Amino acid sequence: MDDAPDQGLDPAAARALAEWGAHRGHRYEFVKIYTSGRSSAFVAAVLDHDNVGHGSRAVVLKHDRVPVEPGRGDPDYTGTEHMRHRLAYRDAPADFRRHLAEPLDEGPVRVGDSTWIVFQKVAGSLYRHDSLASLREADDPTAFARGCREVVHGMLTGWVQQPKVESTTAAALLGRGLRARFAPGGPLQRAAAQYREETIRFADEQVALANPFALVRGTAPASERPVRIATGVVHGDLHMENVLLPTTPCIEVPDYVLIDLAKSVSEGSLAHDPLHLLLHLAARTLGELSPAARSALLAVMRDGPLGATERALGELPGWLRQTVEAVEPTVDTWLGRFGVDFVWPAQRLLALVEHALTLYGRSSTRPEDRAWFLWLAASAADRYARLDEETPRPGRSGLPRDTAPPAVLAQTPAAPRRGVPNRAAPAPHLDQAPALDPVRPDLVPSGAGATGAWVAALCADLPHILDAATRADENTIADLCRAALRAEDRTADYAALVRRLGGPELDPRLGLPGLTDAAGPGESYVCPLPLACDRRERRTPGIRRPVCHLSADDQPSGGSAGGPMALERGRR
Incomplete structure (x- = not known):
């Protein structure tokens, strides 16, 4: 070892x-x-x-x-x-x-x-099995489309076997899938704070579209409208790399093996897996598409292959059109065997909202593609809002306590504190911060385990913590900032604070090798202070370097003079 x-x-x-x-x-x-x-x-x-x-x-x-x-x-x-x-x-x-x-x-x-x-x-063989992507790389569009269809159809008939129809609301369903992403410090928290109106305007749309963040928050008119969905066992992360196929001596789709069942649930939305597979393909493909094809793909995903126009379908690459036309109708037809295909139009739109927002907030999504995913989420939310569904009774809420999005999202923006961004505006986390200084080897952290993990988390998300906190929390936050500058291990106290504010759980292994995105020398930024801090931010072209919020002279602990220091280019 x-x-x-x-x-x-x-x-x-x-x-x-x-x-x-x-x-x-x-x-x-x-x-x-x-x-x-x-x-x-x-x-x-x-x-x-x-x-x-x-x-x-x-x-x-x-x-x-x-x-x-x-x-x-x-x-x-x-x-x-x-x-x-x-x-x-x-x-x-x-x-x-x-x-x-x-x-x-x-x-x-x-x-x-x-x-x-x-x-x-080992699933299959370490050398005889390859991912579903091998069919895509084989340049056989028909075989790839049939392979995707066979996997989705096999999961429905062999794993789910029969759907169960349940009644829920958009806010409850989306809250289950996106709650952690909307929590303070989550990838969608800042965007949700920025888009607080009922609608969002896009350059390519003649009218404003429904705000998908409002649909998740529960503030949109359609958020509490009852909606029926088909449920069953769900893989939770279905994409090409999580489907293995025998490739020697030839590719055999019927013998596929599903891996990475970490997000599997026994009663999830049956729209989750097929739409996740298609949007994962979209994320891989957008960079290859012309502006007209990108707009056409959005229309096809929003309307579905059965509702899309021939003109929109014709703008797509042949392999992508065949795949979209093979996957979604498979689910629709299978639900029709049980007479419950009427739930599909609304259910698929909500799955699109969830997956599009997830990809919008994911760090691995290309910056130039994020606007497209937000546009798709708004288009799907707008189409869902216009569906002819039952009107909820006044005062009736379909949000169970354990599936509601964090309450902080529904709060009225508070008056801005000194040095802390107003929740109604984007937090200056990456795009408004001063740039970093050249790296100094003596200040590059070497990995400090749990101590470095909580300090890194506090440093990165301090503006959002202050924004979500009440006056009763301010002394606790100031004490934690002082402890961080003294390199004390206050992991438990920090985790308790974030948990009280509705944030995600702290992973004590944050910053250790193999547990974060790998970045070569010079491709990430690290803490500029001589602290036990494992904070690392990947470089993003065109965006200013992130700052160390613990070094700001107006943060609760007093910080250092001269305002926040920029993170430094890492060599490790």
């Missing part, structure tokens, strides 16, 4: 794995790293050498953390990626399990910092 830290595995986890392996007479050798930066878990293929039985096998290793149950602080073992995977595999029909990666019962290995190492069998 000497190479484990170099491969990106946390040193504490590497030691725990080595000790556990020594106890069992096993040794582990890294073969391939799969961590992409979008999952909180470190994932790798390793060789498990049995020194007692003198045999070896390949397994998939995951270093996962146990999340804390919101509002309580108790471990939520049902929310781990490994547990979701086990439940999905256990509850799947026996005939369908061959299409799912199989978890292993051995372990888990306790690391001791609320993280565990778990194992699963």
Whole structure:
């Protein structure tokens, strides 16, 4: 296990794995790293050498953390990626399990910092299987479209088997999928604060469109309107890389295997997976499309392939048109077998709103494509608002407490504090901050574990924390800022504050290798202060460098003179 830290595995986890392996007479050798930066878990293929039985096998290793149950602080073992995977595999029909990666019962290995190492069998083969993208790269548009259709159809008939129709509201459904992204410090919090009107105007639209953020907040007229949706088991993150196919001696779509079941749920919207697959393709394709084709793709996604005009469909590349025309009608037709296809028009629009907003706020989305996804979310929200549905009774709310978006989003913007942005305006997180100084090697953090993680989180999101806080929280925030500058470990106190404000849980492994987007030397910015701070911000061309909010002379702790310091170009 000497190479484990170099491969990106946390040193504490590497030691725990080595000790556990020594106890069992096993040794582990890294073969391939799969961590992409979008999952909180470190994932790798390793060789498990049995020194007692003198045999070896390949397994998939995951270093996962146990999340804390919101509002309580108790471990939520049902929310781990490994547990979701086990439940999905256990509850799947026996005939369908061959299409799912199989978890292993051995372990888990306790690391001791609320993280565990778990194992699963290799899905298919490390060299004979490739992702669904291999069909796309084979330049056979018909085969790729049929492959997508076969996977979606197989999931519906073999995994879901029969839909269950439930009644909900747009705000409740979208709140379940987007709540963490709208929380203070979340990727959509600043955008939601910026777009607070009932409508948003776009240059290519003659009239203003419905504000999708208002639909999520529950302030739009259509937010509380009852809507029926078809539910069932959902993969949760269906895209080309999460579908493996045998490719040797030839590609065999019927033997596909689904991997990465970390977001699987037993009763989710059945529009989630197929629309996620299509929008994932859109995100990969937008850069190749002409302006006319981009507008046509938006119209096709909004109206669906059965409702889109031939002119719009004709603007799309042949492979993309065939794929869109193959996937969505498959779901519609399957729902029609049970007589519940009437729920599809509204349900698909809400799935578009959720996925488009997610891609709009995702850091990996190209800056020039974010406006397109916001436009799609507004177009879908506007079309949903115009559907002829039942009018809710006055005063009736369909928002369960556990699925409502954070209350902070519905609050009236408060008067701006000195040095803190008004919630009605975008926070000066990246685009309004002073630029950073050239790097000084003595100030580049070397990774400080939990201490560095909470300091980094506080530094990045201090404006949003102050904006969401009440006067009763100001002393606590000032004390935390002083503690951060003294390099004290106040992880628990910081996590309690953020939890009280409705924010996301803090990952104590923030900043450790393999758990964030990999960036080469000079491609990210790091803390300019001599602190135990693991903050790292990826460089974005055309956007000013981010600042260290703990260095501002008007932050609660007093900070340093001269205003906020810019982060520095990192060499590590």
